[in-house]
Structures are given as C-alpha cells and as structure tokens.
Amino acid sequence: MMWRNAMIGLVLSAALLCAGAGMPVLAQATGGPAIPDEVAGAEPAVATDARLAGDKERTRLVIDLSRAVPLGAFTLADPYRVVIDVPGVVFALPASAGREGRGLVSAYRFGLFAPGKARIVMDVAAPVTVDKAFVLEPMDGQPARLVIDLIKTDRATFLKSVAAPVRPSQQPEMPKSEAAAAGDLRPVIVLDPGHGGIDSGAVNAARGVTEKDIVLSIASQLRDKLEKTGKYRALLTRESDTYVALGQRVRFARENNARLFISLHADSLSARDGDARGATIYTLSDRASDAEAQRLADSENKADMIAGLDLSEEPADVAGILFDLAQRETRNFSAHFARTLVGSVAETARMHKAPLKSAGFKVLKAPDVPSVLFELGYLSSTKDLELMTSADWQSSVTDAMVSAINAYFAAQGPADGPAVAMPASMGRPSGDSAAGSTP
Numbered sequence: 160m161m162w163r164n165a166m167i168g169l170v171l172s173a174a175l176l177c178a179g180a181g182m183p184v185l186a187q188a189t190g191g192p193a194i195p196d197e198v199a200g201a202e203p204a205v206a207t208d209a210r211l212a213g214d215k216e217r218t219r220l221v222i223d224l225s226r227a228v229p230l231g232a233f234t235l236a237d238p239y240r241v242v243i244d245v246p247g248v249v250f251a252l253p254a255s256a257g258r259e260g261r262g263l264v265s266a267y268r269f270g271l272f273a274p275g276k277a278r279i280v281m282d283v284a285a286p287v288t289v290d291k292a293f294v295l296e297p298m299d300g301q302p303a304r305l306v307i308d309l310i311k312t313d314r315a316t317f318l319k320s321v322a323a324p325v326r327p328s329q330q331p332e333m334p335k336s337e338a339a340a341a342g343d344l345r346p347v348i349v350l351d352p353g354h355g356g357i358d359s360g361a362v363n364a365a366r367g368v369t370e371k372d373i374v375l376s377i378a379s380q381l382r383d384k385l386e387k388t389g390k391y392r393a394l395l396t397r398e399s400d401t402y403v404a405l406g407q408r409v410r411f412a413r414e415n416n417a418r419l420f421i422s423l424h425a426d427s428l429s430a431r432d433g434d435a436r437g438a439t440i441y442t443l444s445d446r447a448s449d450a451e452a453q454r455l456a457d458s459e460n461k462a463d464m465i466a467g468l469d470l471s472e473e474p475a476d477v478a479g480i481l482f483d484l485a486q487r488e489t490r491n492f493s494a495h496f497a498r499t500l501v502g503s504v505a506e507t508a509r510m511h512k513a514p515l516k517s518a519g520f521k522v523l524k525a526p527d528v529p530s531v532l533f534e535l536g537y538l539s540s541t542k543d544l545e546l547m548t549s550a551d552w553q554s555s556v557t558d559a560m561v562s563a564i565n566a567y568f569a570a571q572g573p574a575d576g577p578a579v580a581m582p583a584s585m586g587r588p589s590g591d592s593a594a595g596s597t598p
Contacts, residue, residue, distance in 0.1 A: 203249040204228045206269070207302065211261040217290075217310050218262030220281065224248070224294070224303040232292040232307065235467065236317065241281040241289060242467035243307060248277035254367050263287055263309050270357035271401045272466060278357050278402075280467040283309065286317035336394045336415055346568060347392045348385060349412040351422040351522065352378040356402030358465045361427030363538040366548075370538060371400065373547050374423040377535065381421075381557045385564065402466050405521045412528045419496065419564065420530035422522050425547060426455060427539040436540035437511035438504060440497045441532040443490060443524060444517030455534070456518035492529035496567045500531065503563035507555040509536070509546070533560075 205225040212219045231244040250269050257267040265282045272278035291308040339347070352375040354360035360370030378395055385393040394415055396408045403411075412420045428435055435451075447453035501514045511534075523530040535556070536543035546552040 202226075203247050204245075204303070206248055206250045206252055206305075209252050209256050211264055213262040213309075215262055215284075215311065217308065218264050219309075220264065220267065220279075220305075220307045222252075222279070222305040224305060227294045227296045227303040228305075230292060230294060230305065232289050234287065234289065234317075236286070238464070239283045239286055239317075240464075240467060241283055241287065241307070241309060243279040243281075243292070243305070244272070245277050245279070245305065247275055250277065254364065258364075260284075263311060268357055268359070268465070270359065271355075271399075272357055274399075274401055278467055280357060280465070281307075281309075286312050286314045288312045288317070336411075339392060343392070345390060345392050346418040347394060347415050348419045348421070348564065349394050349396060349415060349417040349528075350378045350382055351396040351408050351412075351420065353422055353424040353459070353522075354402075354462065355397050356400055356466070358402055358462050361425060361538045363427070363544055366544060368538060368544060368548060370425045370427070373425050373538075374535070375400070377553050377557060378423050380553060381560055384557055384561050388561065388565075390568070391564070404463050404466070404468060405460070406463075408522050409525045409528075412530070413525050417525075417528045419567070420523070420525060420528045421560075422520075422530070422532040423535065424459070424532060425535045425543075426537050428537055435511065436537050436543045437509045437514070438536055439511040439514055439516055439534040440500050440504075441520060441523070441534065442493045442497050442515075442517045443520060443530065445519060447518035448516045449513070452516040452518040456520050459532075460519075460521045486526045489525075489527055489529055492571075493523070493531055495570075496529055496563070497531050499567050499570075500533065500560065500563040503559045503566070504556060507559045508552070509543070 204227075206222050207225065208223040210221050212221070228245050228248060232242065234241050252269065257269065260266050260282070263283050263285065265284050267279060267281040269279045270277065287309040289307065290310045291306065293306055295304045295306065297303045339345075352371070354369075354371040355375070356371075358371065360374075362369050375397070379398075382393040382395055385391045394411075394417075396411050397403045408422070409420075441452065441455070447456060497515055501510065504510065505514070520532050523532055536547050538544055538547075
C-alpha cells in the first residue's frame with residue numbers, strides 16, 4: 160500500500176505540473192488604479208443602491224457607496240463578462256438587484272470574492288469595451304458613486320485588446336487550516352459548503368433564501384458534531400460567505416490528507432422542469448446517470464465562470480495505469496459511502512425518487528480522496544425549502560450524516576499507512592503538506 164501511495168504521488172505531481180500550462184483566461188485590463196493592500200483593513204464601504212441605464216450601444220452601471228473606494232476592472236470572453244474588483248465593500252442592495260439587465264448588460268451579480276475583497280460581475284450580451292471606470296467622491300449630500308460605462312465593439316477588436324491572464328491578486332485565496340498536532344491520527348473529513356461570496360448558487364427569491372447560506376449553516380453544524388465525537392478532524396473549505404474556486408476545494412482536501420470529502424448543495428429547478436423534491440447523493444462518473452444529473456453537473460461546473468474566474472486548473476488527461484487504478488479504488492470507496500449515506504439519511508429526510516446518481520462534477524475529482532456531492536433538496540420546492548430552513552430538520556440530517564460517517568469508517572478500519580509527501584517543486588505551492596492517502 161505504501162509503495163502504491165508513493166507511485167501515485169509521483170504521477171499526481173506530474174499531473175499538477177502539467178496543469179499549470181493550461182490555456183490562459185481571456186482578460187482585458189482597463190488600466191484602473193491598483194488596489195492597495197491596506198484598504199482591506201479599513202472600515203467597509205456599504206453599497207446601498209444600483210441601477211443600469213443606456214441601450215445596446217452604450218450602457219452605464221451606477222452603484223451608490225457610503226464612501227469612495229479604489230477599483231480594478233477587466234473583461235473576460237466566452238462568455239463575455241465585465242469584472243469589477245472593489246476592496247472592503249459590503250453589499251446591502253435589494254434582493255432583486257442585478258437579476259434584470261438593460262442595454263448591453265443581461266444581468267450582474269455581486270459579493271465577496273475573497274476575505275476583504277468584493278467583486279461585481281456583469282454578464283454582457285456582446286463584446287464590449289470598458290470606456291470609463293471610476294468612483295466619485297460624495298458631494299452635496301449625495302453618496303459616493305461607482306460608475307462603469309460600457310460601449311459595444313466587435314469580437315475581432317475585443318480579441319486584439321486581450322491582455323494577460325487574470326493576475327494572481329485577482330484569484331481567491333486558499334482556505335487555511337491548522338496542522339494536526341503530532342500524533343493526531345484522526346481521519347480528516349473535509350466538508351465543502353458549495354458556492355459562497357459572489358456565487359449565491361440557487362436562490363428562492365420569494366423567501367430571500369440562498370443555497371450558499373443554507374449549506375454553510377448545515378456544514379458548520381456537521382463540523383461541530385463530528386469534532387464533538389473526538390474521532391475526526393473536520394475542516395470546512397469556507398467558514399464564511401466567501402468564494403472558493405472549485406480546484407481550490409479539491410486541493411484543500413488533498414493537502415489536508417482528507418479521507419472523505421462531502422460537498423453540500425441545494426439545487427433549484429425552473430417551473431417547466433416539474434416539482435421534483437428530495438435529497439440526492441452524487442458520485443463522480445465520466446458519464447452522467449441521467450439528464451438531470453448532467454444538467455446539475457454542467458451548472459455546478461460553471462461556478463468559477465460565474466465568479467469571474469475561468470482558469471484551466473485541471474490536466475486535460477493523465478496517463479498511467481497506477482493513476483487509473485487509484486482513481487478506480489477511490490470511486491469504489493465513494494460509492495460505498497454514498498450508499499451508506501443514503502441508508503442513514505433516508506430514515507430522517509425525504510429522498511429523491513432516484514437518490515443515488517453520478518456525473519462529472521469537478522469538485523469530486525480528487526483522485527485519492529473518496530468524495531460525494533450531497534444535494535439536500537430543492538429550493539424550488541416549497542416543502543423542501545420549509546424543511547431545509549428548519550432547525551429540527553437540519554439537526555436530524557446532520558445527526559444522520561454523523562451516523563453514516565461512523566459506519567463508513569468502522570467498515571474501513573485504520574488508514575493503510577502515512578501519506579507520501581509531494582515535493583513543492585513538483586507542482587504544489589511551497590509549504591503544502593502531503594498528498595492524501597486512500598482509506
């Protein structure tokens with residue numbers, strides 16, 4: 160087993176090194192002012208109102224702020240987006256803000272992109288140029304105002320102006336965790352509250368409920384209950400309303416030697432898709448088990464694009480029979496846990512008519528960490544929504560998940576040996592810990 164882990168570590172190191180050569184993001188810097196680091200520690204500016212004006216040739220976005228802030232702006236292609244980074248801004252905009260577009264802007268969203276760093280992402284219907292991007296100081300009783308002027312251009316002109324890929328400062332920060340104490344051999348379980356920050360996930364507009372808030376609440380409760388057993392170290396990929404890229408969530412699990420990864424979500428369906436409800440557990444598969452699983456995977460895999468980040472973080476292909484064998488073994492463990500979880504949760508929660516499904520979710524692609532994606536229910540279902548927002552339901556479901564985790568590890572026994580460290584020079588950031596071992 161230890162020999163196998165060592166060989167897998169070498170294969171994965173090579174894969175991560177290759178991933179760094181991915182295609183760059185199409186980015187067009189607008190030459191806005193640099194954002195000083197010290198701004199992050201200042202009193203937050205509050206965004207209180209936003210409005211669009213203009214037509215299909217020129218469109219302006221105006222956001223009222225409690226004080227002036229510096230900004231940075233750039234554009235992304237395929238799909239076309241305009242990204243505005245503003246440090247230290249807290250959004251207190253109406254719940255409906257950004258859902259309806261005007262002129263060149265089809266919609267926009269806003270939220271935290273990383274601690275202390277806020278972001279606005281505008282979806283645009285055609286190639287645009289950021290003609291102006293500035294912030295007005297408050298004056299004569301009027302608030303400070305952030306102003307973005309967009310003008311229509313053609314694709315060829317846009318592509319000629321494409322500059323460098325997204326700068327490292329524009330990427331969300333990796334979540335941090337404390338290293339295990341010497342001699343602490345408890346299995347690490349990574350809980351992944353989906354979405355966060357600028358990416359709200361599914362939204363029930365009538366009730367003002369977002370997927371990102373529900374799953375963070377449940378993940379936090381589950382973390383506390385697992386820690387209380389004394390059997391596990393439970394870590395969250397995010398502990399607040401902050402965005403974390405999909406690839407970072409996977410790396411976080413591997414770098415912390417996780418023996419189990421559980422990603423929590425709460426889907427939503429349009430009215431034309433029917434009134435489906437109930438919980439579903441997904442595992443990784445090259446082919447989706449049905450059309451609904453494919454739709455969900457496609458939607459979840461776009462999270463980085465929604466947040467204004469589109470990095471090629473994964474290797475296109477990794478050759479090698481050892482890697483393939485390790486991934487197959489990991490998928491077997493994932494399937495085992497998924498069945499255990501369904502059996503436990505079914506005693507306390509309503510399950511979907513097809514509770515076990517599979518699809519190509521990026522967040523489940525750690526090749527050496529058993530992983531599942533747990534869809535708690537549908538925000539589009541009135542009955543599911545009532546349950547998921549109920550304290551009693553959340554308590555019962557997290558209790559059932561603890562029982563499933565206990566049963567899973569009782570069947571697996573102790574780990575098969577220590578993980579094998581991967582040199583930082585082979586594709587991991589400096590200071591990263593060992594690659595995770597398969598139970």
